Amino acid sequence: MPYKVSHGKAIQIKYSPDEVFSKIQHEDIKFVDLQFTSLMGRFHHTTISANTFTPEQMQDGLPKLDGSSIVGFTSIDDSDLILKPDPNTYAVIPWMTENKTARLLCDVYWGEDRGRLSRDPRGIAQNAEAYLKTQGYDYSAWGPEVEFFVFDKIHWDVLTPYKGQSYSIESVEAPWSQEGTGYPMGLQEGYYPSTPSDTLTPFRNECVNVLNENFGILCDNHHHEVATAGQCEIDIRYDYLTNAADATQSYKFIIRNIAKKFGKVATMMPKPISMDSGSGMHSNVSLWKDKKNIFFDADEEDELSQAGRYFCGGILEHARALCAITNPTTNSYHRLVPGYEAPVYIAWSGSNRSAIVRIPKHFKGAGYSYLKRLEYRAPDPSANPYLVFSAVLAAGLDGLKKKKEPGDQVKEDIFKMTKAERIKRGIGVLPANLGEALDELESDRKFLTPIFTNDVIDKIIELERRDHKEISIRPHPHEFYLYFDV
Structure with a gap:
């Protein structure tokens, strides 16, 4: 999947189906992995023999999917789905060496020529890009900053709920390690610690090599993140919306498999470690028209245009409802608390990282206009990137349509403000838990409907309500410490 780079952005060079079949033959590919994403963001696959794969299947799809067995897709009484491979996503999986395997990401369709499955997240992302063009823009560019943890071992006991539940984390980097x-x-x-404290540099180097060389996902910088016990970040160059979501899903797949090769385990869980920072997926976005970044205006403060302000205003207006999509797990809300660098307060600013929307200020001037962007800091890596980018785009476009001002920048550290000071400044707060976020989405969903069907929104709410209940009915181990002697 080759790319060229224009103004720092990865531009995918498209493969034709014929080129894919030629590569399969000349690269001696034995199997083709057909990969797709569920509504809630889980990566799935089925594998076919390369010598049975035909141009007709590339064109018409393969009848390989029971949609009722994929959470969030279909009911059991109407479940025949088609996987249509996208030739532009061809890549050879380098750790599958014994039987050489290539992958293709797939779009999901109903059988019997009934059209696209509305709950296919990749289809939602493609709808978002199409809707953007109807609003008079050419494209949006997205650069996700995906954080994750790499542990040596993880143990948990949740299968004996009447006995009690527990988990433990092993990492040679951690202060509790006995073998550090x-x-x-x-x-x-x-x-940013140096080696030997940072034990994961070789791991991240290999991840970047695979991302760049095998999957065509351009990554430039990687480093250890703030938390102990193996928190990492590898930066993905920005790209078109669907491409960026494809890259993020592939990124997660690659990180987990390279971790396994190193004898470790990687997790995108937002908050696995108590009393330490969690993992975010800061999402950088800009809008483009006539080959210009419309968020850039050299005459404005922070060089952010009026269009950029309106887009920001839309995100802030819908931030609480967005949480149900950008922070879709009960664990997400253990990260969204003051004191651990995660944004909690609904405000915008320049370099101030206590605000939920930031306007990065590393460079100035027209020569860097292509870098002018909004960084939305709320999302975490448990979220489905196809849905995150589509929902944030919908919120921003709603702000543009309504000419929604975001208010004044907040340049002070919001974490140090009193509640009264925040109320005086009009600074809101994100939902405290998943149930609260879902209440917000139920009451503030209209901004999503140009891109998301109500059927999709209803299913998201249904599935996340189920997860919220799963946790709310179970006692937490720390509650024994707090309350056993009441």
Whole structure:
């Protein structure tokens, strides 16, 4: 999947179906992995023999999917689905060496020529790009910053709920490790440490090589993140919306498999470690028209245009409802608390990282106009990137349509403000838990409907309500410490 780079952005060079079949033959591919994403963001696959794969199947799709067995897709009484491979996503999976395997991402369709499955997240992302053009813009560019943890081992006991539940994390970097390097990282002391404290540089190097060379996902920078015990970040170059979501899903797939090769385990869980920073998926966005970034205006403060302000205003207006999509797990809300670098307060600013929307200020001037963007800091990596980018785009476009001003920048550290000071400044707060976020989405969903069908929104709410209930009916181990002697 080759790319060229224009103004720092990865532009995908498209493969034709004929070129894919030629590569399968000349690269001696034995199997083709057909990959797709469920509504809630899980990556799935089925594998076919390369010598049975035909041009007709590339064109018409393969009848390989029971939609009722994929959470969120279909009911059991109407479940025949088609996987249509996208030739532009061809890549050879480098760790499958014994039987050489290539992958193709797939779009999901109903059988019997009934059209696209509305709950296919990739289809929602493509709808978002099409809707953007109807609003007079050419494209949006997205650059996700995906954080994750890499542990040596993880143990949990949840299968005996009447006995009690527990988990434990092993990491040579952690201050609680019994077999560490001798240079442990304290809680919230893991940002940019040098080796030997940072034990995961070789792991991240290999991940970047695979992302760049095998999958065509351009990554430039990687580093250890703030938390102890193996928190990492690998930066993805920005791209068109669907491409960026494809890259994020592939990124997660690659990270997990390279971790397995290193004898470790990677997780995108937002908050696995108590009393330490969680993992985010800051999402950078800009809008383009006539080959110009319309968020850039050299004459405005922070060089953010009026269009950029309106887009920001839309995000802030719908931030609470967005949480049900950008922070879709009960664990997400353990990250969204003050004191651990995650944004909690609904405000915007320049370099101030306590605001939920940030306007990065590293460079100035027309020569860097292509970098002018909004960084939405709420999302976390448990979210489905196809849905995140589509929902944030919908919120921003709603702000543009309504000419929604975001209010004044907040340049002070919001974490240090009192509640009264925040109320005086009109600074809202994100939902405290998933149930509250779903209530917000139920009452504020109209901004999504140009891109999301109500059927999709209803299903998201239904599935996340189920998860919220799963946790709410179970006692937490720490509650025994707090309340056993009441």
